[in-house]
Amino acid sequence: xxxxxxxxxxPGESISEVEIAEWLVSDGDYVEKDQAIAEVDSDKATLxxxxxxxxxxxxxxxxxxxxxxxxxxxxxxxxxxxPAGAPKKEAAPAPVQEExxxxxxxxxxxxxxxxxxxxxxxxxYATGTPSVAAAKKMAENNISANQVNGTGKDGRITKQDVVAxxxxxxxxxxxAGWGGTRDIERKKMSMMRRKIAERLVAVKNDTAMLxxxxxxxxxxxxxxxxxxxKQFAEFHEVNLGFMSFFTKxxxxxxxxxxxxxxxxxxxxxxxxxYADIGIAVSSPKGLLVPVVxxxxxxxxxEIEKEIKRLAIKARxxxxxxxxxxxxxxxxxxxxxxxxxxxxxxxxPPQSAILGMHNIVERPVAIDGKVEIRPMxxxxxxYDHRIIDGKESVSFLVKVKEMLENPxxxxxxxxxxxxVLLGL
Numbered sequence: 001x002x003x004x005x006x007x008x009x010x011p012g013e014s015i016s017e018v019e020i021a022e023w024l025v026s027d028g029d030y031v032e033k034d035q036a037i038a039e040v041d042s043d044k045a046t047l048x049x050x051x052x053x054x055x056x057x058x059x060x061x062x063x064x065x066x067x068x069x070x071x072x073x074x075x076x077x078x079x080x081x082x083p084a085g086a087p088k089k090e091a092a093p094a095p096v097q098e099e100x101x102x103x104x105x106x107x108x109x110x111x112x113x114x115x116x117x118x119x120x121x122x123x124x125y126a127t128g129t130p131s132v133a134a135a136k137k138m139a140e141n142n143i144s145a146n147q148v149n150g151t152g153k154d155g156r157i158t159k160q161d162v163v164a165x166x167x168x169x170x171x172x173x174x175x176a177g178w179g180g181t182r183d184i185e186r187k188k189m190s191m192m193r194r195k196i197a198e199r200l201v202a203v204k205n206d207t208a209m210l211x212x213x214x215x216x217x218x219x220x221x222x223x224x225x226x227x228x229x230k231q232f233a234e235f236h237e238v239n240l241g242f243m244s245f246f247t248k249x250x251x252x253x254x255x256x257x258x259x260x261x262x263x264x265x266x267x268x269x270x271x272x273x274y275a276d277i278g279i280a281v282s283s284p285k286g287l288l289v290p291v292v293x294x295x296x297x298x299x300x301x302e303i304e305k306e307i308k309r310l311a312i313k314a315r316x317x318x319x320x321x322x323x324x325x326x327x328x329x330x331x332x333x334x335x336x337x338x339x340x341x342x343x344x345x346x347x348p349p350q351s352a353i354l355g356m357h358n359i360v361e362r363p364v365a366i367d368g369k370v371e372i373r374p375m376x377x378x379x380x381x382y383d384h385r386i387i388d389g390k391e392s393v394s395f396l397v398k399v400k401e402m403l404e405n406p407x408x409x410x411x412x413x414x415x416x417x418x419v420l421l422g423l
Contacts, residue, residue: 001077001079002077002078002079003075003076003077003078004052004053004055004075004076004078005072005075006049006051006052006072006073006074006075006076007070007071007072007073008040008049008067008068008069008070008071008073009049009069010069010070011040011042011045011047011069011320011321015042015043015069015321016068016069017042017066017067017068017069017191018040018041018042018047018066018067018069018191019040019041019042019064019065019066019067019190019191020038020040020061020062020063020064020065020067020073020132021038021039021040021041021046021063021132021133021190022038022039022063022131022132022133022134022159023037023038023059023063024036024037024038024039025037025038025057026059027057027058027059028056028057028058029056029057030054030055030056030057030080030082030083031051031054031055031056031057031076032051032054033051033052033053033054034050034051035050035051036048036049036050036051037049037050037051037057037074038073038074039133039317041190041191041192042191042192042321043191043192043194043195045192045288045317045319045320045321045324046192046317047317047318047320048317048318049073051076052076053076053078054076054078054082055076055077055078055079055080056076056077056080057074057075057076057077058074058075058076058077059073059074060072060073060074060075061073061074063131063132064132064188066191129145129150129155129156129157130145130148130150130156130157130158130162131152131156131157131158131159133158133159134148134157134158134159134161134162135187136190137159137162137163138157138162139187141162141166143162143165143166145157147165148161148162148165149161149165192286193286196286196287199348200345202348203345203346203348204345206348207346207348207383207385208383208384208385209345209346209381209382209383209384210381210382210384210389210392211343211344211379211380211381211382212379212380212382212389212392212393212396213341213377213378213379213380213396214377214378214380214396214397214400215375215376215377215378215400216375216376216378216399216400216403216404217364217373217374217375217404218242218359218373218374218375218376218403219373219374220403220404220405220406221242221245221403221406222374224406225240225242228240232301236301236304236305238301238304238305238308239304240300240304241304241307242333242356243279243303243304243307243331243333244300244301244303244304244307245300245403245406245409246331246354246356246399246403247277247279247292247295247303247307247331248295248298248300248303248402248409249398249399249402249403249409250275250277250295250329250331250354250399251275251277251295251296252296252398252402252408252409253395253398253399253402254275254296254328254329254395255275255296256394256395256398257391257394257395257398258271258272259271259351259386259387259388259391260329260351260352260382260387260391260392260395261275261328261329261351261352262328262351262386263328263349263350263351263386264349264351264383264385264386265349269386272328274294274296274328275294275295275296275328275329276291276292276293276294276295276326276327276328276329277291277292277295277327277328277329277330277331278290278291278292278324278327278329278330278331278347278350279291279292279307279310279311279330279331280330280331280332280333281310281311281314281315282336282337283314283315283317283319287332288314288319288324289324289327289330289347290310290311290313290314290319290323290324291310291323291324291325291326291327292306292307292310293326310323327347327350328350329350329352329353329354330344330346330347330350330352330353330354331353331354331356332344332353332354332355332356333355333356333357334355334356334357334358335356335357335358335359335376336358338358339357339358340357340358340360340377341357341377341379342355342357342379343355343379343381344379344381345381346381346382346383351382351383351386351387352380352381352382352383352387352392352395353380353381353382354378354379354380354396354399355378355379355380355381356376356378357376357377357378357379358376359374359375359376360374360375360376361373361374361375362375378396378399378400380392380395380396
């Protein structure tokens with residue numbers, strides 16, 4: 001017998017331990033080389049653990065266990081042969097990309113997983129018991145166990161079961177009201193959620209955070225998108241969204257007000273001659289902030305492509321810690337969830353964050369007349385220790401001006417007529 005010890009690889013330099021979020025295989029299963037066998041949570045990201053060799057697997061850790069980097073979490077008997085007639089398992093679970101999309105036509109039930117050949121008996125779960133990953137997904141969406149059909153071993157609910165149930169929709173009577181009991185339930189916070197909690201409390205305690213607000217008339221941007229979106233998509237093979245305009249406007253404004261792009265390091269201000277923009281993305285594991293490097297050098301199309309690439313990786317659970325570190329400024333869009341106004345919290349060690357909100361048609365005064373315009377509130381939260389009120393307000397006004405006059409993004413935040421006149 002030849003047995004391979006599989007150890008937890010290091011997800012990044014600063015990470016010393018991870019948490020087993022979900023085993024994607026059962027004890028005694030035959031696994032193929034490079035097949036995803038587990039999802040592990042670090043304090044920065046969720047990663048898949050692939051099998052290093054093919055063989056029969058023996059699990060050495062339970063779901064929810066915290067394990068050190070380098071610790072053995074399973075054994076693989078590489079001398080074992082694949083059971084005759086056993087279907088080959090795919091190297092990855094069902095694509096999570098569908099999970100990020102709005103519920104659409106999807107099967108009401110996920111396909112039942114093929115039974116494991118000659119599985120080693122392990123502790124069975126009660127029918128309807130969710131896995132750790134499934135429980136997180138159900139909690140995020142207020143779904144109870146009786147609303148999901150479990151297709152896992154012994155009727156256990158998997159994350160894919162929850163996704164399939166959400167896509168199929170729930171009967172009105174099943175979701176109306178509460179369960180009618182006075183039961184309480186305790187759930188362990190994931191390692192990432194615990195780290196996020198620590199960072200947010202630290203920001204509130206360690207920074208002099210203030211928020212300034214403004215509003216922007218989105219009609220120029222919306223008219224521009226309407227006119228060119230089809231041509232843009234055909235030429236660049238990516239859709240023209242709002243985020244690229246905001247990112248471009250922010251990079252131009254950061255060039256004019258570098259303190260907003262700076263950080264505090266002890267008694268020094270660290271100034272950045274580049275703009276690495278963090279874009280907050282909603283994922284099944286919570287809010288992640290992948291970073292668009294050197295956004296100041298990118299065109300709108302390049303920004304859109306990079307945001308799309310990072311967003312897909314984040315929603316598929318394949319984003320790496322390196323892709324979420326080192327940002328100099330962050331943009332978050334609460335408007336996609338219907339937020340009208342908020343005060344976003346700074347993403348440390350950065351000094352400022354821009355919050356976008358939903359677009360609402362409102363009556364506004366234009367040249368002495370009342371017109372209905374699509375308006376958006378903007379919020380800039382900043383660390384007053386390094387950024388003065390004048391800089392923060394001026395920065396936000398400059399972002400507003402460029403969004404309301406998109407041509408200014410071409411001329412480095414200047415009025416085109418000023419460029420023409422050499423002013």
